[in-house]
Amino acid sequence: MSIVADTKKALDITDLELVYRVRGIDRPVLRGVSFSIERGRSFGLVGESGCGKSTAALGIVRYLPRNGRISGGAVSVAGRDVLSLGGRELRDYHARTVSMVYQNPGSALNPALRVGTQVAEAFTVLGASRSEAGTRAQEALMKVQIADPSSVMSRYPHQLSGGMQQRVVIAMALAKDPALLILDEPTTGLDATVEAEVLDLVAQLQAELDTAVLFISHNLGVISKMCDRVGVLYAGRLVEEGPVEVVLHDPRHPYTVGLLRCIPRGGVRKDHGRLDTIPGFLPSLGSDIPGCVFADRCALADERCHSEEPAITEVASGHLARCFHHERAHSLPREELADLALPAVNRAADPLIRLDDLGKIFHQRGHDVHALVGVSATIWPGETLGLVGESGSGKTTLARTLLGIVGASSGTVELERRRLQPLFQKRTRDDLRALQIVFQNPDSALNRRHSVRRILLRSLRKLAGVGGAEAETRVQELAAQVRVTERTLTQKPAQLSGGLKQRVAIARAFAGDPKLVICDEPTSALDVSVQAAILNLLVELQAERGVSYLFISHDLGVVRYISDRIAVLYLGRLQELGPADVVFDGPHHPYTEALLSAVPIPKSRSRGKKRVILTGDVPSPINPPPGCHFHSRCPYAMARCRTVVPTLREVMPGHWASCHLHDGGVTIPLARPAAA
Amino acid sequence: MSAVASPTPSPAPVRSEARAARSERLRLLLRSPTVLIGATVIGFWLFCAIFPGLVAPYNPIFDNQFSTSEPPNWSHPFGTDTNGRDIFSRVLAGSRNILLIAPAATLLGTLLGTILGLLTGYLRGVVDDVASRLIDAVLSLPLIVTAILIVTAVGNSSRWVVVLIIGLIFTPIVSRTVRAAVLAEAELDYVQAARLRGERAPYTMYSEILPNVMSPVVVEFTVRLGYAIFAVASLTFIGFGVAPPSPDWAAQINQYWTLIDPYWWMTLFPALAIASLVVAVNLVADSVREVYER
Numbered sequence: 001m002s003i004v005a006d007t008k009k010a011l012d013i014t015d016l017e018l019v020y021r022v023r024g025i026d027r028p029v030l031r032g033v034s035f036s037i038e039r040g041r042s043f044g045l046v047g048e049s050g051c052g053k054s055t056a057a058l059g060i061v062r063y064l065p066r067n068g069r070i071s072g073g074a075v076s077v078a079g080r081d082v083l084s085l086g087g088r089e090l091r092d093y094h095a096r097t098v099s100m101v102y103q104n105p106g107s108a109l110n111p112a113l114r115v116g117t118q119v120a121e122a123f124t125v126l127g128a129s130r131s132e133a134g135t136r137a138q139e140a141l142m143k144v145q146i147a148d149p150s151s152v153m154s155r156y157p158h159q160l161s162g163g164m165q166q167r168v169v170i171a172m173a174l175a176k177d178p179a180l181l182i183l184d185e186p187t188t189g190l191d192a193t194v195e196a197e198v199l200d201l202v203a204q205l206q207a208e209l210d211t212a213v214l215f216i217s218h219n220l221g222v223i224s225k226m227c228d229r230v231g232v233l234y235a236g237r238l239v240e241e242g243p244v245e246v247v248l249h250d251p252r253h254p255y256t257v258g259l260l261r262c263i264p265r266g267g268v269r270k271d272h273g274r275l276d277t278i279p280g281f282l283p284s285l286g287s288d289i290p291g292c293v294f295a296d297r298c299a300l301a302d303e304r305c306h307s308e309e310p311a312i313t314e315v316a317s318g319h320l321a322r323c324f325h326h327e328r329a330h331s332l333p334r335e336e337l338a339d340l341a342l343p344a345v346n347r348a349a350d351p352l353i354r355l356d357d358l359g360k361i362f363h364q365r366g367h368d369v370h371a372l373v374g375v376s377a378t379i380w381p382g383e384t385l386g387l388v389g390e391s392g393s394g395k396t397t398l399a400r401t402l403l404g405i406v407g408a409s410s411g412t413v414e415l416e417r418r419r420l421q422p423l424f425q426k427r428t429r430d431d432l433r434a435l436q437i438v439f440q441n442p443d444s445a446l447n448r449r450h451s452v453r454r455i456l457l458r459s460l461r462k463l464a465g466v467g468g469a470e471a472e473t474r475v476q477e478l479a480a481q482v483r484v485t486e487r488t489l490t491q492k493p494a495q496l497s498g499g500l501k502q503r504v505a506i507a508r509a510f511a512g513d514p515k516l517v518i519c520d521e522p523t524s525a526l527d528v529s530v531q532a533a534i535l536n537l538l539v540e541l542q543a544e545r546g547v548s549y550l551f552i553s554h555d556l557g558v559v560r561y562i563s564d565r566i567a568v569l570y571l572g573r574l575q576e577l578g579p580a581d582v583v584f585d586g587p588h589h590p591y592t593e594a595l596l597s598a599v600p601i602p603k604s605r606s607r608g609k610k611r612v613i614l615t616g617d618v619p620s621p622i623n624p625p626p627g628c629h630f631h632s633r634c635p636y637a638m639a640r641c642r643t644v645v646p647t648l649r650e651v652m653p654g655h656w657a658s659c660h661l662h663d664g665g666v667t668i669p670l671a672r673p674a675a676a
Numbered sequence: 677m678s679a680v681a682s683p684t685p686s687p688a689p690v691r692s693e694a695r696a697a698r699s700e701r702l703r704l705l706l707r708s709p710t711v712l713i714g715a716t717v718i719g720f721w722l723f724c725a726i727f728p729g730l731v732a733p734y735n736p737i738f739d740n741q742f743s744t745s746e747p748p749n750w751s752h753p754f755g756t757d758t759n760g761r762d763i764f765s766r767v768l769a770g771s772r773n774i775l776l777i778a779p780a781a782t783l784l785g786t787l788l789g790t791i792l793g794l795l796t797g798y799l800r801g802v803v804d805d806v807a808s809r810l811i812d813a814v815l816s817l818p819l820i821v822t823a824i825l826i827v828t829a830v831g832n833s834s835r836w837v838v839v840l841i842i843g844l845i846f847t848p849i850v851s852r853t854v855r856a857a858v859l860a861e862a863e864l865d866y867v868q869a870a871r872l873r874g875e876r877a878p879y880t881m882y883s884e885i886l887p888n889v890m891s892p893v894v895v896e897f898t899v900r901l902g903y904a905i906f907a908v909a910s911l912t913f914i915g916f917g918v919a920p921p922s923p924d925w926a927a928q929i930n931q932y933w934t935l936i937d938p939y940w941w942m943t944l945f946p947a948l949a950i951a952s953l954v955v956a957v958n959l960v961a962d963s964v965r966e967v968y969e970r
Contacts, residue, residue: 403872424872432874439865447866449887462873508869 010078010179010212011043011060012036017072018052018059018236020285027286029055031236031293032073034312037180037229042206042213044227044244046220046259048527049498050282052236053216057182060214061098062090078179095125099173103185105165109157115168116153122175140171145201163194167201174205181206182214187222191390192554193614196598199226218527220263224248225600229318232256235283235293238312242319250330252321254298257332262532264561267584270384270539271342275561276334277536278529281497292323299333300325340543345383345564347654350417352515352548353379353402358411360397360572367622371397372572374411376648379516382542384549386563386580388556388595392618394572395552399518402550403435415515433463433512440521442501446493452479452504453489456511463512474511481544482507482537499530503537510541518550523558535562556599560584565654568592571621571629574648578655589657590634628660636661704967714959717952721771728772732765736923748941755941757932763942766923767949773912773924774953777839778904784843785904786897789850794881794889796851797858804855811848819845819903820910827916838916842907850896857889891968898961902954909950925950 018030030052037043045053058064060075062082075082077097085093102108110118116137123133123140141149144167157165166186173181183202187195203226206213215226223230223244230247232240232255240253251257261276268275280297283289292298295305304324312322323329360372372394379385387395400406402413404424413420415434421427439445446455456475461467466474479489482503493501502522509517519538523531539562541547553559559566559580566583568576568591576589583592594614614633619625625632631641640660648658705711724731740760748755754763792811796804826841861867862885870884912926925946932942 405868405872429874432872437869437872439869441865444864445866445869447870447884447888459873462875505869512873 008038009036009076010039010041011214012076013056013060013073015073016056016059016070016075018055018064019069019071020055020065021067021069022286025286026069026071028071029068029236029285030059033233033236033238034073035229035231035238035241037212037214039179039212040206040210041229042215042227044215044217044223044230045233046217046223046230047233048218048259048282048529050285051233053218053233054184056233057100057184057214057216060180060182061094061100063100096176097178098180098182099176099178100182100184101166101169101173101186103188105162105169105189106157108169109165111157113156114153115155115157115160116150118157119153119168119172119175122172126176136175137171140175141168143174143205144168144171146171161194162190163198166190166198170198170202170205174209174211177209178211180214181211182216184216185218186215188217188219192556192598193390193594195222196600197614199600202226219600220248220260220528221600232259235289237293237322239294239323240321241312242316242321246316246319250316250319252315252319252326252329253294253323254300254325254329254332255294257329258297259528261334262528264532264535264557267581268561269580270535270562274340274536274539275532277533279335299335300328300331340540342539342543343382343546345380347380349380351378351414352381352383352416353550354414354417355402356412356414358398358401358413359409360394360401360406361409364622369621370572370624371621372401372408375569375572375574376411377567377574377577379548379550381515381548382546383564384542384551384562386559386566387550387552387569388554388559388566389569390554390595390618392571392621393569395569396520397572398569399437399520399550399552402516402518403437429463429465434515435518436463436509436512436514436516437518437520438502438505438509438522441525442498442505443493443525445505446501446508448493451490451492452484452496455504456489456507459508459511478507478511481510481541497530498526499533502526502530502534506534506537506541510545510547513545514547516548516550518552520552521554522551524553524555531558538562556584556596568595571618571624573629574656574658575630576655576657576659577648578652578657582652582655589659590636590661591630594633594635628658701967705963708963710959711963714956714963717956718960721949721953721956722775724768725772725775728769732762732768734762734765736761736765736769745939745942754945755939757928757942758935758939763928763945766928767925767945770923770925770928770946770949771953773835773922774905774908774926774950777835777842777908778901781839781842781908782846782897782901782904784839785846785900786850786893788843788847789852789896790854790886790889790893792847792851793854794858794886797855798862798877798881798885807851808855811851814845814848815852819907823907823911824914824916827911838908838911842904842911845907846900846904850893850900853892853896854889857892858885861885861888895961895965895968898957898964902957902961905950905954905957 013036014034016030016033017028019026019028033056035043045056047053055068058068059070060077060082062085070083080093080097082093109115116134119137119140120133123136124130128136137153138149141152146152146164146167152160152164160168187198190198199222202213215223217223227244229242230244231238232247232253234255240247240251240256247256248260251260258276258278262278264275278297283293283296291306291308292301292310295301298305310322310324312320313326315321315326321329355375355377358372358375359370362369362371375398377385387398389395397406401408404420404422404427407422415431420431424432453475456478457471460471460474464474475489479486484500484503484507488496488500496504523534526534535558538549542549549562551559551562563580565578566580567574568583568589570591575591576583584596586593588596598614619629619632627643628634628641628646631637634641638660644660646658646660648656649662651657651662728736738761740756742760743752743756744760745758746752746756752762752764754767756762757766792807796807822845823841827837830837867880867884870880875884909926912924913930915930928946929943932939936943
């Protein structure tokens with residue numbers, strides 16, 4: 001074991017080369033990656049899926065899959081050469097020096113052992129006695145702000161919420177006081193409000209301990225909130241590295257520039273303009289790239305970029321970029337996208353969809369679960385209604401009730417003033433084609449044994465009632481509309497990228513000229529550059545066809561971009577409903593305010609900014625709190641809120657909120673269409 | 677929107693990638709030595725079943741009064757039986773029956789089991805409850821005993837009755853496996869999408885779900901085939917399915933096992949033949965399962 005003199009560095013990676021052996025050929029996954037993290041500092045690694053982020057982490061902990069191999073370079077953690085460690089030393093390294101927290105806390109915990117046993121195990125491994133380990137486990141859980149550690153310790157992992165599980169995992173990871181803590185997308189599966197809590201916790205713990213943190217995320221907001229420095233990974237190459245504020249505000253690599261431009265932020269809306277995208281695709285795994293890895297997708301690339309690999313150069317103090325044209329990276333040409341004329345929504349017209357006092361009760365083990373309570377809302381033709389709320393708030397139930405997958409327990413759904421059958425099996429073909437859905441996960445949304453052509457042909461036959469030669473022409477039209485090439489039509493879903501699959505799923509929903517398409521988190525499984533392209537496509541289709549969307553998303557930036565109006569759900573109850581800008585800019589319902597302030601903001605700007613932190617989990621819908629259901633978590637709760645259920649009132653024309661803070665306004669029956 | 681003017685990467689890599697993925701299973705199977713050994717043995721017995729005359733040195737049903745009960749020797753490597761028939765030739769010719777009945781029975785069982793599994797797994801509800809309890813009941817019966825009971829009750833023990841019986845006994849076993857796969861598959865969004873465009877249950881089961889549960893079906897077929905060979909041999913051993921003097925391994929064992937001391941060769945070689953076929957099928961089945969369930 002060689003001891004490197006420089007012990008200030010918790011992690012030091014130089015020229016790391018890593019390959020995966022696929023079908024007998026070594027495919028490079030990391031190409032000469034170098035960076036280091038000083039003790040007590042945090043480093044963020046960003047990049048889209050397939051760029052090598054997680055592989056880098058697995059390489060550092062020497063936990064690669066069997067076909068993975070480090071083929072060059074050096075990794076040292078706390079002065080210890082990691083690559084030369086043998087069996088026992090490697091175990092010691094895992095036990096004492098490095099910790100890793102993965103994305104899914106549910107699978108990181110053993111479902112068969114009590115939480116207390118598992119946390120205590122982290123201490124017995126280090127040599128603590130049983131009783132000592134128990135006490136220390138309790139302390140560790142206190143440290144991650146678990147209010148009642150002894151009760152949590154006696155429970156099993158599945159009895160805890162996702163946020164609680166992740167706290168437990170973090171407590172275990174910190175048990176050994178590691179020199180390096182690796183967090184691989186630790187909050188990606190969590191609600192924004194819970195994410196905010198977990199991130200605050202990690203930031204606070206990091207300040208207390210002297211641990212270096214490697215934070216891996218695709219979310220630039222999270223990285224900017226959590227990290228001192230950031231490295232941008234593309235196709236296994238570190239293309240840019242520097243202090244977070246500098247890289248995010250003065251990016252010097254065209255990829256970083258493109259990535260930042262893709263994200264709908266700062267209140268941009270669909271009628272302000274199109275989103276930028278990054279054209280092209282990530283080079284396939286292990287392909288031989290003579291020049292710059294990004295050259296194929298870069299609008300600044302010249303001949304030299306294709307033939308010669310740029311070296312990483314210091315463009316400013318501590319800011320490195322791997323680009324020949326770093327000084328004009330910010331002038332990366334935008335794509336010329338035709339401006340769209342979005343027809344104005346006419347709210348004086350008849351509404352397309354009217355939900356009247358919609359309720360849904362699930363019966364679960366003898367309990368009544370009120371998944372939706374008295375939801376009334378209207379969607380006009382050509383309009384997008386955004387639907388937000390934490391998980392368990394009833395977003396998906398609302399979508400499923402609209403589609404008739406589950407029947408409403410009370411209330412009605414009207415389509416163009418006609419009452420719809422509650423269950424889709426009883427709806428006419430015209431009603432079925434009028435309401436279609438784009439699912440969240442494009443992998444499971446398409447039959448993997450059917451070609452794209454077959455999927456579209458069948459939808460055309462069933463929804464549009466066309467067959468034969470006409471169907472073939474319509475398939476071509478449909479494919480062209482969603483920008484899917486002739487070649488893609490012959491392929492099966494497994495051969496397509498996530499973005500292409502989602503395009504096919506959108507084409508399928510549009511096969512029968514739908515009136516309302518329900519988009520259930522359609523971009524949350526996609527990378528940001530692909531997300532931008534899909535959002536552009538949805539807006540384009542809306543402009544062409546005048547379709548309405550019910551757009552469900554947890555990403556408030558995305559919802560704000562695409563929505564005309566926004567509905568906020570909490571425990572199955574509508575809390576706020578109004579024009580997107582009004583809902584975002586306030587005055588809000590306290591719950592909306594909490595959702596908004598959960599959006600991660602950069603570390604540098606977070607000081608002094610008022611944050612509404614929601615504590616605790618969403619209460620059980622089986623036994624919701626009395627009065628206003630939000631009062632148990634509401635920072636503004638008054639005595640009245642604990643007893644009296646607030647009604648949805650129009651606080652401003654077209655803007656409704658259900659909160660006692662807004663009392664005094666006039667209650668207006670919601671189902672009546674408001675003036676535009 | 678020029679952003680996605682070229683949504684597909686350059687054609688060549690995609691195409692070859694896809695082909696590679698498809699042939700991956702076959703490649704993995706052919707690369708495995710166990711599959712090669714198993715397939716060779718099965719191939720050998722198939723060849724013998726189809727062209728018995730080409731490999732057997734003697735007529736398997738020719739009684740030779742001058743060479744009865746000879747132990748293995750140069751002219752009769754496996755010896756001769758009490759009728760003076762060459763056991764080597766009889767073993768080579770004896771695969772026919774088993775190689776006809778066992779795959780046919782397995783095919784029938786897999787077919788019916790897949791249909792039942794699709795119905796119970798997709799329709800759920802009462803259909804599933806009733807069928808599943810019936811299946812539980814059938815599964816609790818010992819295979820061979822049930823088969824004997826049915827054969828006796830039917831009073832006819834022709835080949836096709838044996839095929840039918842083994843097929844019916846396999847049906848619930850296969851349907852269980854398929855049902856589990858269908859349950860998982862029916863949860864996926866593409867099935868929901870099919871229902872939301874107004875597809876009827878038969879289409880959804882046959883065109884949407886079935887192609888996606890073929891892996892367990894294939895695995896189940898190969899595994900069941902091993903059991904079927906054993907079941908056919910057992911039934912023939914106790915005298916169903918084939919009538920002497922046509923050569924058949926199990927029938928030979930049945931005929932001579934009481935004479936095992938001193939005429940051990942009359943029983944041993946047909947027994948080894950059965951064993952070789954069962955082992956060979958299981959070798960292939962194991963690898964198929966490994967490759968398909970990865």
